[in-house]
Amino acid sequence: MTHTPTYDIAIIGGGIMGCATALRVAEGGMSAIVLDKDDLGQGASGVNAGTLSLQIKRVKLMPYALRGHHLWEQMGDAVGFAKTGGYTLAFNAREAEMLQERQTLKAQAGAPIEFVSNNALRAAEPHLTQKVEAASFCPEDGYANSSLTGQYYRGRLRDAGIAYREGCKVTDIGHSAGFLLTTTTGQIRASRVLLAAGAWLKPLAALLDVDLPVNARVNTVSVTERIPTLMGSVIGHATGLLTMKQKANGTVLIGGGWQGLGTPQDGRGTVNADAVKPNLALAQYAVPALAKARVTRSWTGFEANVPDFYPLAGALPGVPDAYVLGCVRGGYTIGPYIGQLMGDFILGRDPELPLFDPGRDFTKDTT
Amino acid sequence: MADHYDIAVVGAGPAGGNAALAAAQAGLRVALLDEQPTPGGQVWRDKSASILSAPVTPESRAGAALRKAIETSAVTPLSQIRVWDIRLRDDHWVLQAQRAATSQEITSKSLILATGAREYVQPFPGWTTPGVIGLAGATALFKQSLTLPGKRTVVSGTGPLVFYVASEIRRLGGEVAAVVTPNTRSQWARALPDMLGQPKLLARGALWVADLMLARVPILWGHAVAQVDGAEQVTALKVRNLRTGTDGPDIAADSLCIGHGLIPNIEAAQILGVAVRHDPSLGGWVPDAAPDGATAIKGLYLCGDGCGIRGATAAGLQGSLTGARAARDLGRDAPTSPLARWHKADRFGRAMTALSLPTPALEALTTRDTIICRCESLRCTDIIDEVATGAASTNAVKSGRRAGMGPCGGKYCQSAIATLIAAQTGKSLADVPPPTPRPPLRPVPLGQAAGAFEYDALPISKPAPL
Numbered sequence: 001m002t003h004t005p006t007y008d009i010a011i012i013g014g015g016i017m018g019c020a021t022a023l024r025v026a027e028g029g030m031s032a033i034v035l036d037k038d039d040l041g042q043g044a045s046g047v048n049a050g051t052l053s054l055q056i057k058r059v060k061l062m063p064y065a066l067r068g069h070h071l072w073e074q075m076g077d078a079v080g081f082a083k084t085g086g087y088t089l090a091f092n093a094r095e096a097e098m099l100q101e102r103q104t105l106k107a108q109a110g111a112p113i114e115f116v117s118n119n120a121l122r123a124a125e126p127h128l129t130q131k132v133e134a135a136s137f138c139p140e141d142g143y144a145n146s147s148l149t150g151q152y153y154r155g156r157l158r159d160a161g162i163a164y165r166e167g168c169k170v171t172d173i174g175h176s177a178g179f180l181l182t183t184t185t186g187q188i189r190a191s192r193v194l195l196a197a198g199a200w201l202k203p204l205a206a207l208l209d210v211d212l213p214v215n216a217r218v219n220t221v222s223v224t225e226r227i228p229t230l231m232g233s234v235i236g237h238a239t240g241l242l243t244m245k246q247k248a249n250g251t252v253l254i255g256g257g258w259q260g261l262g263t264p265q266d267g268r269g270t271v272n273a274d275a276v277k278p279n280l281a282l283a284q285y286a287v288p289a290l291a292k293a294r295v296t297r298s299w300t301g302f303e304a305n306v307p308d309f310y311p312l313a314g315a316l317p318g319v320p321d322a323y324v325l326g327c328v329r330g331g332y333t334i335g336p337y338i339g340q341l342m343g344d345f346i347l348g349r350d351p352e353l354p355l356f357d358p359g360r361d362f363t364k365d366t367t
Numbered sequence: 368m369a370d371h372y373d374i375a376v377v378g379a380g381p382a383g384g385n386a387a388l389a390a391a392q393a394g395l396r397v398a399l400l401d402e403q404p405t406p407g408g409q410v411w412r413d414k415s416a417s418i419l420s421a422p423v424t425p426e427s428r429a430g431a432a433l434r435k436a437i438e439t440s441a442v443t444p445l446s447q448i449r450v451w452d453i454r455l456r457d458d459h460w461v462l463q464a465q466r467a468a469t470s471q472e473i474t475s476k477s478l479i480l481a482t483g484a485r486e487y488v489q490p491f492p493g494w495t496t497p498g499v500i501g502l503a504g505a506t507a508l509f510k511q512s513l514t515l516p517g518k519r520t521v522v523s524g525t526g527p528l529v530f531y532v533a534s535e536i537r538r539l540g541g542e543v544a545a546v547v548t549p550n551t552r553s554q555w556a557r558a559l560p561d562m563l564g565q566p567k568l569l570a571r572g573a574l575w576v577a578d579l580m581l582a583r584v585p586i587l588w589g590h591a592v593a594q595v596d597g598a599e600q601v602t603a604l605k606v607r608n609l610r611t612g613t614d615g616p617d618i619a620a621d622s623l624c625i626g627h628g629l630i631p632n633i634e635a636a637q638i639l640g641v642a643v644r645h646d647p648s649l650g651g652w653v654p655d656a657a658p659d660g661a662t663a664i665k666g667l668y669l670c671g672d673g674c675g676i677r678g679a680t681a682a683g684l685q686g687s688l689t690g691a692r693a694a695r696d697l698g699r700d701a702p703t704s705p706l707a708r709w710h711k712a713d714r715f716g717r718a719m720t721a722l723s724l725p726t727p728a729l730e731a732l733t734t735r736d737t738i739i740c741r742c743e744s745l746r747c748t749d750i751i752d753e754v755a756t757g758a759a760s761t762n763a764v765k766s767g768r769r770a771g772m773g774p775c776g777g778k779y780c781q782s783a784i785a786t787l788i789a790a791q792t793g794k795s796l797a798d799v800p801p802p803t804p805r806p807p808l809r810p811v812p813l814g815q816a817a818g819a820f821e822y823d824a825l826p827i828s829k830p831a832p833l
């Protein structure tokens with residue numbers, strides 16, 4: 001093949017960030033191609049716990065999360081969306097105090113969070129432990145099925161006429177009068193690039209001689225076999241170390257950010273039983289009847305962050321026409337929305353809410 | 368620590384049993400773990416207490432000899448213990464194990480995985496009807512409890528096991544309506560040179576066939592069961608000539624034993640980072656291991672059918688080689704045996720495995736309505752539709768359709784799914800690797816995985832930034 005395909009923008013990374021941005025720029029008239037080294041939605045976006053919870057979002061990201069929730073609701077069945085409401089639990093006085101303080105700030109930021117009595121909690125969730133010290137409730141909380149991310153966006157990209165390539169790793173980016181990408185499946189030219197490579201952002205940006213201070217956490221999720229109903233809403237712990245829901249098919253998904261092993265550079269990460277055990281213990285403490293449910297699988301995914309734990313969303317410093325989007329805490333929830341903002345920014349429009357300058361000083365808190 | 372050993376061996380079949388013996392002979396403390404009640408593995412499975420007086424067979428004799436050798440050795444056999452996770456912590460292996468209602472950790476300096484194989488059945492209409500059981504599964508029934516699959520049984524499948532099962536059914540007093548094998552007589556003739564190295568096994572096989580012929584049991588070469596009829600129970604079967612594509616008259620039967628070869632249990636090795644490759648003559652995806660069990664990972668060894676289907680003889684030989692190698696690597700004196708016998712057994716085993724592989728003609732019996740993933744009740748069309756929307760890997764099909772997300776973890780459906788993906792995308796099977804392996808190796812009750820705990824002692828870290 002002598003002819004190198006050419007696009008207005010090449011989006012590197014087919015997770016939720018890359019795909020959501022692709023849809024927006026294509027709506028705005030740009031020709032886009034999405035490239036992923038694996039299959040679409042097999043990174044963090046396809047293996048996460050799928051919790052759509054305002055109660056565990058950062059205060060400053062609340063407006064983004066609220067808008068994200070609305071988008072998930074619109075995506076509906078195609079992504080396994082369910083708005084169940086969610087309870088966050090404290091099991092001792094120290095946790096209760098923390099819950100009070102944190103949820104009050106989140107409520108002030110716009111999340112409809114209220115504190116609930118033990119009786120109300122028990123009526124709603126009869127299988128919960130009796131040992132709850134305090135609980136908060138948010139009716140907006142729920143979940144979607146992250147396994148469907150790849151299937152869903154593959155369909156959306158196809159319907160929107162957006163090209164995508166799977167099994168296509170970007171290994172080099174040349175930069176003069178546009179970008180020339182070398183990939184494992186040939187070369188591609190584009191006038192712009194968006195780096196949306198999740199936990200792999202650091203080596204990718206290095207191809208453009210930019211150092212992004214990206215770290216990766218190795219989060220773990222476990223699932224049980226199908227069991228009779230034990231809970232109707234999303235159950236969380238004041239520390240965030242437990243998130244749990246029972247899906248319509250009866251399986252219970254248990255997460256909470258417990259750390260597995262490995263790095264993004266060497267595969268998909270491995271489960272650390274020493275971390276899974278306390279995660280499952282916490283789940284069993286919250287819902288004792290879970291003890292008998294068989295765990296069928298535990299897995300890990302890489303979640304990227306920068307030192308101030310706010311997103312990278314904007315222009316890549318020092319490289320004209322290059323952009324970066326990633327490191328969004330609660331990025332599954334917020335992804336579809338912040339992808340739209342990013343798309344607007346690339347299209348030269350004013351985003352509805354501010355983005356997060358990737359060139360900022362990461363040692364300070366952003367405002 | 369009470370549960371610390373020099374070597375932990377997972378799997379007490381011919382491979383693991385012999386590996387444990389060789390390592391213990393070299394003076395090491397060895398634990399031999401298996402989820403079954405006694406050592407013996409699949410092939411040398413022990414009789415249950417109710418049938419102790421049953422006549423001896425070559426399998427029961429070999430199994431008894433292995434159990435006796437283990438009993439009189441320094442090996443610590445840990446039975447009815449299920450290993451659900453393994454990892455390297457600092458410089459030792461940590462095995463998470465479940466035994467009855469308790470859970471425990473076992474640690475060791477070196478680890479030998481001898482996890483054996485599981486059976487494959489190429490899905491076809493009616494294969495999930497009650498009364499259909501696996502060929503290999505049937506042998507387990509005979510050995511453990513002398514139970515027959517039914518009153519009138521059709522025995523079908525590839526490789527040598529089909530003749531063994533048919534003659535065992537007859538020996539135990541059952542009726543074999545027919546033997547139906549996709550293999551042809553000329554395929555067997557071509558395998559003969561590789562089989563001559565194991566004259567005893569060859570002679571035994573010939574006896575099975577002779578017995579069936581003397582008893583006038585019809586043997587349909589080059590045929591396959593194309594459909595099972597019956598709602599609650601098997602009532603009849605349709606048999607197809609694979610060369611001409613024509614169906615013969617229905618055969619009345621109340622049961623069917625069927626199997627199309629074995630698949631190595633590679634998940635534990637894969638999770639621990641051993642690279643896998645596709646080798647059809649060894650049963651599909653196999654981890655890289657040397658004849659003496661050594662892998663690229665220090666202190667980790669593999670032997671037996673779990674690193675390639677070669678059969679019981681090769682498994683036992685490789686077990687001994689592996690136990691000795693592991694002992695030498697820990698600084699003990701252990702003999703280095705010549706590999707000649709193993710190579711002979713390897714050649715025989717590969718020939719049998721090649722005969723057992725499902726062929727395209729057999730795969731064509733999977734119709735669009737056939738159930739592929741039993742746990743999630745997915746039909747062939749569900750998989751085909753998903754691939755048509757662009758899912759081109761086992762991981763992508765699994766994510767989109769839950770294919771392999773049920774309790775079996777894809778152990779039984781992944782080969783069929785990979786075959787469908789390859790056929791539809793034009794890829795070769797070697798380009799459709801199995802989905803990412805994940806623990807637990809076996810489903811484990813949550814309470815046991817969590818273990819006993821005090822809430823206040825849980826390692827609760829500080830919360831995420833506000």
Ligand SMILES: Cc1cc2nc3c(=O)[nH]c(=O)nc-3n(C[C@H](O)[C@H](O)[C@H](O)COP(=O)(O)OP(=O)(O)OC[C@H]3O[C@@H](n4cnc5c(N)ncnc54)[C@H](O)[C@@H]3O)c2cc1C
Nearest residue numbers: 013015016017037043044045048051170198301330331333
């Ligand atoms: C286990 C886990 C649980 C989580 N739970 C939740 C939750 O409950 N709720 C929530 O809101 N958030 C959750 N998150 C966070 C959320 O999943 C992430 O923030 C979000 O999915 C990140 O999306 P992304 O597109 O940036 O990254 P990814 O989805 O990882 O996508 C990046 C893609 O880039 C590709 N790529 C990388 N390098 C290259 C290259 N050189 N060339 C081509 N392609 C490349 C990768 O293959 C990958 O597909 C969780 C995260 C994890 C890991």
Ligand SMILES: Cc1cc2nc3c(=O)[nH]c(=O)nc-3n(C[C@H](O)[C@H](O)[C@H](O)COP(=O)(O)OP(=O)(O)OC[C@H]3O[C@@H](n4cnc5c(N)ncnc54)[C@H](O)[C@@H]3O)c2cc1C
Nearest residue numbers: 378380381382401402408409410450483503671672678679
């Ligand atoms: C059901 C079945 C029946 C068979 N019958 C015959 C036969 O009659 N004749 C014949 O020639 N070949 C038979 N085979 C082929 C047979 O597998 C091999 O020839 C031979 O047994 C291989 O020996 P091995 O030691 O490698 O594995 P195996 O004998 O399979 O031993 C592996 C052992 O590992 C144990 N194990 C695996 N994972 C775990 C875990 N996570 N925790 C605890 N224990 C674990 C299993 O319980 C098993 O006992 C059969 C295979 C199967 C699957």
